[in-house]
Amino acid sequence: MDGPSLAPLLGFGCRGDRGRLTTTTHQNALHPLRRRANSCGPSDQRYPSLFTPTTLPPPPNASGALLLSSYLLVNFLLPRMRLHNNMDSSENPTFRSGLRPPQIHASTTSSYLTEITSSEANARAQPTGLPQKRTHKGSVSHPDAKRKTLLERAAEPHKPAGLPRPAATAIKGSSIAALHAETTQRHAFSKTIGPGAKPPAVTRAPTSMGFSSSTIARPRGRTTARPHTSMATREPDSAPSSPSKKGWDVDGRLSEFESQFKVMKEAFEGTMTDRKALEEAIDIAKSRANDLEQKKQQLEDQMDELRHQLDSQRDEISSLQQDKHRMSLEMEAERMKHKYQLEDKERELRHEVEKVQRELQSRIDQLTREHRETIEAIERRHRAELADEQAQKARELGELRTRLGAEQQDLSLELTKKSREVQEMRAQIEELQLDLDREQTLKKTLQNQMTEMSTNNMVLEDRVRSLQAKIEFLESDSKQQSDSFAAMEARLQEALRVADEARQKLIKEETERRVLFNKYQELKGNIRVMCRVRPILDPAEGEGAKIAFPDHKTSSQIDVTGPEEKNSLGAVTRRVLPFEFDRVFDPSVTNEEVFGEISQLVQSALDGYNVCIFCYGQTGSGKTYTMSSPDGMIPRATHMIYDTITKLREKSWSYTMEGSFVEVYNEELHDLLTPPGPGKQPRLEIRHDDQRKQTTIVNCKTVALDSPDKVEQMLRQAQNNRSVAATKANERSSRSHSVFMLRITGENSATHERCEGTLNLVDLAGSERLKHSQAEGDRMRETQNINKSLACLGDVIEALGRGSGHVPYRNSKLTHLLQYSLGGNSKTLMFVMVSPLEAHLKETITSLRFATKVHNTHIGTAKSTKKLRSTTPESNGR
Numbered sequence: 001m002d003g004p005s006l007a008p009l010l011g012f013g014c015r016g017d018r019g020r021l022t023t024t025t026h027q028n029a030l031h032p033l034r035r036r037a038n039s040c041g042p043s044d045q046r047y048p049s050l051f052t053p054t055t056l057p058p059p060p061n062a063s064g065a066l067l068l069s070s071y072l073l074v075n076f077l078l079p080r081m082r083l084h085n086n087m088d089s090s091e092n093p094t095f096r097s098g099l100r101p102p103q104i105h106a107s108t109t110s111s112y113l114t115e116i117t118s119s120e121a122n123a124r125a126q127p128t129g130l131p132q133k134r135t136h137k138g139s140v141s142h143p144d145a146k147r148k149t150l151l152e153r154a155a156e157p158h159k160p161a162g163l164p165r166p167a168a169t170a171i172k173g174s175s176i177a178a179l180h181a182e183t184t185q186r187h188a189f190s191k192t193i194g195p196g197a198k199p200p201a202v203t204r205a206p207t208s209m210g211f212s213s214s215t216i217a218r219p220r221g222r223t224t225a226r227p228h229t230s231m232a233t234r235e236p237d238s239a240p241s242s243p244s245k246k247g248w249d250v251d252g253r254l255s256e257f258e259s260q261f262k263v264m265k266e267a268f269e270g271t272m273t274d275r276k277a278l279e280e281a282i283d284i285a286k287s288r289a290n291d292l293e294q295k296k297q298q299l300e301d302q303m304d305e306l307r308h309q310l311d312s313q314r315d316e317i318s319s320l321q322q323d324k325h326r327m328s329l330e331m332e333a334e335r336m337k338h339k340y341q342l343e344d345k346e347r348e349l350r351h352e353v354e355k356v357q358r359e360l361q362s363r364i365d366q367l368t369r370e371h372r373e374t375i376e377a378i379e380r381r382h383r384a385e386l387a388d389e390q391a392q393k394a395r396e397l398g399e400l401r402t403r404l405g406a407e408q409q410d411l412s413l414e415l416t417k418k419s420r421e422v423q424e425m426r427a428q429i430e431e432l433q434l435d436l437d438r439e440q441t442l443k444k445t446l447q448n449q450m451t452e453m454s455t456n457n458m459v460l461e462d463r464v465r466s467l468q469a470k471i472e473f474l475e476s477d478s479k480q481q482s483d484s485f486a487a488m489e490a491r492l493q494e495a496l497r498v499a500d501e502a503r504q505k506l507i508k509e510e511t512e513r514r515v516l517f518n519k520y521q522e523l524k525g526n527i528r529v530m531c532r533v534r535p536i537l538d539p540a541e542g543e544g545a546k547i548a549f550p551d552h553k554t555s556s557q558i559d560v561t562g563p564e565e566k567n568s569l570g571a572v573t574r575r576v577l578p579f580e581f582d583r584v585f586d587p588s589v590t591n592e593e594v595f596g597e598i599s600q601l602v603q604s605a606l607d608g609y610n611v612c613i614f615c616y617g618q619t620g621s622g623k624t625y626t627m628s629s630p631d632g633m634i635p636r637a638t639h640m641i642y643d644t645i646t647k648l649r650e651k652s653w654s655y656t657m658e659g660s661f662v663e664v665y666n667e668e669l670h671d672l673l674t675p676p677g678p679g680k681q682p683r684l685e686i687r688h689d690d691q692r693k694q695t696t697i698v699n700c701k702t703v704a705l706d707s708p709d710k711v712e713q714m715l716r717q718a719q720n721n722r723s724v725a726a727t728k729a730n731e732r733s734s735r736s737h738s739v740f741m742l743r744i745t746g747e748n749s750a751t752h753e754r755c756e757g758t759l760n761l762v763d764l765a766g767s768e769r770l771k772h773s774q775a776e777g778d779r780m781r782e783t784q785n786i787n788k789s790l791a792c793l794g795d796v797i798e799a800l801g802r803g804s805g806h807v808p809y810r811n812s813k814l815t816h817l818l819q820y821s822l823g824g825n826s827k828t829l830m831f832v833m834v835s836p837l838e839a840h841l842k843e844t845i846t847s848l849r850f851a852t853k854v855h856n857t858h859i860g861t862a863k864s865t866k867k868l869r870s871t872t873p874e875s876n877g878r
């Protein structure tokens, strides 16, 4: 037997399957024997088992010989020696040799086996962390319960070597598997080699062989020197066939046996030494096995604990899952309950909301009714108050007018009388002068005659006396005449003084009239809005809108029936929208009547105020007709100005007028009095004079208007230039704002008063909204600019009405240009032009709303730019 047979017991092998070595890290520390065992080469596979049968062919090396020798010594020689020494040979074949077989305690074996088991278990065991393998029946398998560890199996009593080993021990490979065959072969060995028939060593513990074989495994170096036994030389089949021949040479064989015994003894001693070493190794292995056992126990405890924890956690998980399931069921039930409750609540709330809505609606209706009634009552009251006030004002105005008229009449009568008197006196003076001249001529003639007569003194002495008497007479008559002339002169001077006083009074009264007139204008409001509805020119234009003029007395209201509306009940209704302005002109009103209403504003311009009259409304509503038609506001205003200027000359006022005509197109200023030439037109720039509150346009042509013809000429020129600038004149007029600016400067030679006023007559572009016009491209840009400038105009008026510190004049060219005609120092009149057509109803309502907004604006008190020179008539010595 060699080392390889022990190696498996120690937990490591040196068989061909080296991969199964498990304790390679400390195997060399265990024992030299183990090192030897480990160092054995593949050739050792020839000795596959601890129980290699002796009947096998003898080993080719010394170890095999030693094994054979010890076997012989144990089984044959020692029993005989015991016999020889009258020793009782036991029936037990195990102790037949007299040597105590090495005791391999169950614990020792088990410790080795434990190591094996551990190593195998390491290879096979499932990690504790993994779920336990379940049987096909679903129950958790408990390997401890079903399978015994090698340690346990090792601790069991040894089975007879001849019995077949369980399949699990086949891990030892051929060494254990060959055990059965070994037994049979050993019979054959004892029969062939033993001295006689010996009982087969069936019951002999195989471990004794294993340990004894380790001694054989030691390299003694003597194996080669060992004498050949008879066994080595014996022919294989000679022993059974010729026992008598060997039996005769007893001495030889004895000596041979003795020598062999010696050798065996030495071998035995060596074996004993090895045994001690092995025992030590076993002790170490035992302690290690104990340690490992403890560790295993600990691990098992831990595993039990972990398993217990796992079980408890599993239980917990399952209970939690049950809880979860239960809770989810409860939640579902709760959710459903809530859902139903929510639905109930929703239903309730909906009912409640509907109820509240109904209540609110009825309350709103009631309030609306009440409100409407209140508004109507207030309106009625206000209207009555307004009518009273208007009547009172009209009365006052009438009185004022009457008084003024009477005064003016008195004054003019007196003036006429005085003038007549003056003229009479002048005529008398002229007559007297003529008389005086005649008399003087006569006197001269007489004096000449006297001279002639004195020359003829001598001759005509008698005649001289008579002539002297005559002269005396004539001289007394001349004195009388001179007295009469002086009296007449005094009377003339008196008449002139009275006339002058009357003129002074008249001038003073003219100034007072202006003040009173301005006050009257202020009472009317500095921004006035008038509405004009043009007539339907042709039935082909379309259906007329429902427009009514209910207030015949004051002509200040217009009722427009709005578009169709559907109320909440689905009924189609049309609301009547009332609008109120300073004056409303129905379609029958002519330009002359319209001008009658605005002539006072023109007068204000003459009195030194800035006046702005502009027409607002959609395209085709009659703006141009009202402003620039031959009998429109511009020609009428200029004619009126000329007439007034002429009249005012009597009152020492002399006026100059100059006009310019510009167009604001796409936020750019164009001069309508300069024909558009081929080159680049000079850029027009707006300049404001803050002191004089006047606006001038740099590079803009200004025409001196010294006759009515000039105005008409200017209007024609502007119209022509506008036509040239646009492809279609009407289109251009619709898309641009035209501004006629008339600057009036007056000076009173008597009072040295000076006034500067401006009359701006503006024809605004069409106010239709972009969304309605559906314009595109250039047209869209034009419409955007128009809308922007109109919106800016509205903003400016609103800011002025609010009394805001900042008025956004500069937001558009138009408002920038009209800055001093819209602000505090101005009187503004807006005509909102209305188309009578149903098709234009929406735009009409929009325009009227815008105009209402302007109408509700109050612009600050206007101030005349009247200036007084430092020299007054009194200081002039008059």
Ligand SMILES: Nc1ncnc2c1ncn2[C@@H]1O[C@H](COP(=O)(O)OP(=O)(O)OP(=O)(O)O)[C@@H](O)[C@H]1O
Binding pocket: 533, 534, 535, 537, 587, 617, 618, 619, 620, 621, 622, 623, 624, 625, 626, 730, 731, 733, 734, 735, 764, 765, 766, 833
């Ligand atoms: N009160 C009126 N009486 C008679 N005809 C009128 C009256 N108002 C306007 N018209 C006529 O209606 C037509 C359109 O008027 P007008 O050209 O003045 O409108 P508009 O508002 O100036 O249009 P646009 O913005 O295009 O210049 C013209 O033929 C004009 O003669």
